Amino acid sequence: MKHCRTFEHTADMGLEAHADTIEELFEALGEGLAEVICPRRQVAARQMRVLEVAAEDLEALAVDFLSAVLNVIEGQRFALAAVRVIHADSGAIRAEVSGEPLDPSRHRIEREVKAVTYHQLQVVHEGGQWLGRVILDI
Amino acid sequence: MAEKFQGKLEPIDANRWRIPRQSRPDMRVDGIIYANEALIEEAISGGGAVQVANVATLPGIVTASLAMPDIHWGYGFCIGGVAATDVEEGGVVSPGGVGYDINCGVRLVRSDIPAQEIRPRMKELIEMFFRELPMGVGVGGPFRFARQEMRRILAEGSRYVVSKGLGTLEDLAMTESHGCLEGADPDAVSPEAYKRGADQCGTLGSGNHFAEVQYVEAVYDAPAAEAMGLKEGNVAFMIHCGSRGLGHQVCDDYIRAMRSAPAKYGITLPDRQLVCAPAESPEGRQYLAAMRAAANFAWANRQLLVHELRGLLERFFGRPAESLGLRQVYDVAHNIAKIETHVVAGRRRRLCVHRKGATRAFPPGHEELPAAYRSIGQPVLIPGDMGRASYVLTGTVGAMEQTFGSTCHGAGRVLSREAAIAKARGRKIEAELAAAGVVARARGRTGLAEEQPEAYKNVEDVVRCVVDAGLSRKVARLRPMGVIKG
Numbered sequence: 001m002k003h004c005r006t007f008e009h010t011a012d013m014g015l016e017a018h019a020d021t022i023e024e025l026f027e028a029l030g031e032g033l034a035e036v037i038c039p040r041r042q043v044a045a046r047q048m049r050v051l052e053v054a055a056e057d058l059e060a061l062a063v064d065f066l067s068a069v070l071n072v073i074e075g076q077r078f079a080l081a082a083v084r085v086i087h088a089d090s091g092a093i094r095a096e097v098s099g100e101p102l103d104p105s106r107h108r109i110e111r112e113v114k115a116v117t118y119h120q121l122q123v124v125h126e127g128g129q130w131l132g133r134v135i136l137d138i
Numbered sequence: 139m140a141e142k143f144q145g146k147l148e149p150i151d152a153n154r155w156r157i158p159r160q161s162r163p164d165m166r167v168d169g170i171i172y173a174n175e176a177l178i179e180e181a182i183s184g185g186g187a188v189q190v191a192n193v194a195t196l197p198g199i200v201t202a203s204l205a206m207p208d209i210h211w212g213y214g215f216c217i218g219g220v221a222a223t224d225v226e227e228g229g230v231v232s233p234g235g236v237g238y239d240i241n242c243g244v245r246l247v248r249s250d251i252p253a254q255e256i257r258p259r260m261k262e263l264i265e266m267f268f269r270e271l272p273m274g275v276g277v278g279g280p281f282r283f284a285r286q287e288m289r290r291i292l293a294e295g296s297r298y299v300v301s302k303g304l305g306t307l308e309d310l311a312m313t314e315s316h317g318c319l320e321g322a323d324p325d326a327v328s329p330e331a332y333k334r335g336a337d338q339c340g341t342l343g344s345g346n347h348f349a350e351v352q353y354v355e356a357v358y359d360a361p362a363a364e365a366m367g368l369k370e371g372n373v374a375f376m377i378h379c380g381s382r383g384l385g386h387q388v389c390d391d392y393i394r395a396m397r398s399a400p401a402k403y404g405i406t407l408p409d410r411q412l413v414c415a416p417a418e419s420p421e422g423r424q425y426l427a428a429m430r431a432a433a434n435f436a437w438a439n440r441q442l443l444v445h446e447l448r449g450l451l452e453r454f455f456g457r458p459a460e461s462l463g464l465r466q467v468y469d470v471a472h473n474i475a476k477i478e479t480h481v482v483a484g485r486r487r488r489l490c491v492h493r494k495g496a497t498r499a500f501p502p503g504h505e506e507l508p509a510a511y512r513s514i515g516q517p518v519l520i521p522g523d524m525g526r527a528s529y530v531l532t533g534t535v536g537a538m539e540q541t542f543g544s545t546c547h548g549a550g551r552v553l554s555r556e557a558a559i560a561k562a563r564g565r566k567i568e569a570e571l572a573a574a575g576v577v578a579r580a581r582g583r584t585g586l587a588e589e590q591p592e593a594y595k596n597v598e599d600v601v602r603c604v605v606d607a608g609l610s611r612k613v614a615r616l617r618p619m620g621v622i623k624g
Contacts, residue, residue: 008556010140010185010211038276060397067390074383075333077278102276109276111582112344114238114386117213118393118410137213137238137386138345138555 004032014120014135023085025123025130026093029062030069030083033113034099036136037070038079042107045081045098054092058123062132065093066116074112077102111138140185140211147171147187153207153607155181157191164408165194171205172546172607176599180552185211186218192408193221197416198229200482200489204541206496207603208550208595212237214411217495217551220544225417225477225490230405231426232414233396235492236475238389240429241436242347242380243314243471244519245444246530248367249374250463251455253353256373257619260577263351263454264620268579270450271349271443273624274341274382275581281340281442288332289324291339295434296441304445306466311508313469314498314516317437319476323427327384328391331428335384335435340442344582344624346551346589347379349447350521352528352616362514362532362613366467374616375451375464376528377443378521379624380473381436388432392425417477417490426475426490433474440469467530468517472497472547480542491542499533499545499610518610522549522597524589524623525574528616529601536608545609546601549594555584562587580623589623 002019013036017028034040051068055061072078080099087094102109114137122133146161150170155178157169169190173181181187186209193215194203200222209218214234223229256263272279283291290298296317300310310316342349352374357363368374381388399415400407407413415421444466448459455462475492482489500506500516507516515532522528537543553561567586571578580586604610 008554010551010554013555056397064394067394071330071334071387075330075387104277107276112275112383114345115390119213121410 002028004028006032006036009135012136012138014133017132019130022088022130025132026065026085026088026095027083029066029132029134030095030097033066033069034073034080034083037073037111037113038107038109040081043079043081043099046100048096048098049078051095051097056091058090059121061091061093062123062134063116063118063121066134069097070113070116072097079107113138140183141188143182143187145191147182153603157187159194162191164406165191167194167199168202169194170202171209172207172603172609173209174207174599174603174606177207177595177603180595181205181209186216189214189216190219192412193219195408196221196223196230196232196412196414197405198223198227200224200487206544206546207600208495208546208548210550210552212494214409215492215494218546219494220492220496220541222480222489222491222542223417225488228416229490230414231417231422231475231490232412232492233389233392233425234411234413235494236389236429237473237494238386239380239473240385240388241433241471242473243436243440243469244521245377245440245469246467246519247375247444247447247464248467249372251373253371253373253619256351260351260620264577264579264622266450266454267349268622271446271622272341273343273581274338275344275624278337279339279341282337283339285332288336291438292324292327292431292434293322294318295437299438299441305441309441309444309466312466313437314471317441317469319430319433321427322430322434324431326424326428327388327431331384331387331391334387335382338382338384339435339439340446341382341439342379342443342624343382347624348524349622350376350524350618351620352376352618354614355527355617356615358612358614365510365514366517366530366613367465368467368530368614375447376519376521377440377447379440379443381432382439384435385432388428392428396421396425429475433471437469468519470497470519478542489542493544495547496544497547498543499537500543501533501535501538515611518545520546520548520597520601523591523594524578524618524621525571525576525591527597529597530613530616531601531604531610532613534608534610537610541609545604549597549600551593552595553593555588558590558593559584559587561592562590576618577620585623
């Protein structure tokens with residue numbers, strides 16, 4: 001089970017995800033970020049990219065992983081259909097993201113995201129569930 | 139969501155409030171917020187005041203942690219924040235003190251076109267801007283620069299694109315720092331940042347960035363307005379944008395690179411988003427070199443946009459740009475850190491001045507000003523909101539004495555994007571603006587709702603505060619006629 005929603009924050013927007021496993025949590029956050037930029041229903045999973053990220057703690061890992069996802073979309077102009085996390089622990093993550101090269105005639109960009117921030121950042125395991133909250137600079 | 143300020147806040151005078159240094163054990167200097175009665179409540183409840191106090195804890199900060207009257211919540215530093223640190227005494231530089239959109243700024247072009255001549259064709263003109271002025275959202279812009287050319291843009295800023303025929307020498311003279319910060323290092327910019335910026339130079343972007351057609355509604359300082367070529371009833375063009383994905387990535391990269399710096403240099407921070415390192419440390423120097431490169435990219439970006447704008451206007455009117463009197467008034471950065479010399483307690487000191495949502499406002503006679511403005515002071519460009527007004531101000535001796543030569547940068551946001559969308563439900567913002575004489579087009583479905591006038595403070599209150607506090611002088615008020623939002 002995984003779920004991600006957006007929430008309001010001052011001038012910007014946050015992502016809040018709940019999941020049974022840490023892998024699913026990162027998947028939900030990654031797909032949530034992709035959804036904010038370019039709705040995933042428009043995107044076909046034709047190609048795949050591998051992301052490998054390491055960081056000093058879980059929260060920093062969340063920021064670094066989502067920044068890597070943002071880089072795939074913005075830097076490589078690659079629209080995302082899905083995020084699959086192969087492995088995640090408190091210091092590293094390996095994921096496959098699938099999608100296709102961004103095509104403005106088919107993919108509507110809803111908004112640009114400047115960055116994934118550290119403000120009120122949260123990645124916790126509570127009551128058998130994982131919770132992740134990040135705020136995006138729009 | 140925003141943290142309401144619960145600490146001590148005392149009035150200094152009608153336009154300034156102090157958070158005393160003694161009110162928190164970790165504050166090194168006072169916090170000073172420029173606000174009048176109309177603005178102070180938002181500073182307290184909106185989370186900005188807490189951040190002013192947080193910034194006052196940074197090593198090497200001198201005089202005070204300052205906030206301009208357009209203060210609102212930001213990442214780490216508030217928007218509207220000004221903080222100067224003494225680089226020779228371990229003063230820090232913080233990427234959060236510049237923000238993600240490095241050298242976001244404003245450029246203003248004046249014209250000889252009377253407003254009444256353009257008004258009947260405003261819809262047509264805005265449609266043309268909307269169609270042809272590159273936004274670069276989801277698609278690349280019309281300019282493609284090879285890696286070697288990108289390196290030159292990062293090192294030389296506007297100067298490089300002007301040398302390619304995409305602008306005039308006067309454009310350079312009328313740009314803060316001549317559109318180029320020395321000490322930029324293209325090698326300090328990551329490959330990811332290059333990728334994000336590769337086809338975005340010469341694009342407007344999204345969010346609150348815009349291109350606006352305005353007319354000079356009122357002139358308050360005739361000699362200054364004359365020096366800037368601003369004549370009542372004539373049209374001007376304002377562009378607001380920054381360093382696009384390249385700058386966002388540079389900020390992100392260096393916040394990451396500096397995560398371990400506070401522990402290394404024994405700095406305790408109240409907010410992770412304030413990460414910093416001494417400006418003279420390897421980490422600090424590296425960030426400054428990359429930040430300058432991103433700032434140069436932003437100046438080249440606005441230069442290309444103005445070049446495009448001139449071309450569009452030539453086509454629209456069927457006349458050359460010169461005959462339309464299209465000349466650049468000025469270009470200001472409002473998210474930047476600069477090494478400047480200021481007098482503090484009677485002594486000249488080399489400071490790292492962070493301006494985040496704040497504009498440089500140097501006084502008459504300052505050596506960095508172009509000859510045309512030497513006697514009037516630096517032009518300061520203050521975009522308001524798309525329904526009400528924008529202002530042109532000048533810098534003052536008061537700003538030099540009080541705020542390291544800084545003033546406000548805009549109206550300042552009061553509504554979150556979602557709150558603004560909710561407030562727009564059931565309304566037609568486009569029609570409301572049209573009724574107020576403004577033709578507006580936005581790319582995104584919610585763009586106009588998010589950027590509606592009510593999402594911002596009243597720029598009149600902000601400008602009144604900086605003028606009354608002696609940080610700026612009023613030159614002219616510009617009224618919007620047409621706007622495109624990215």
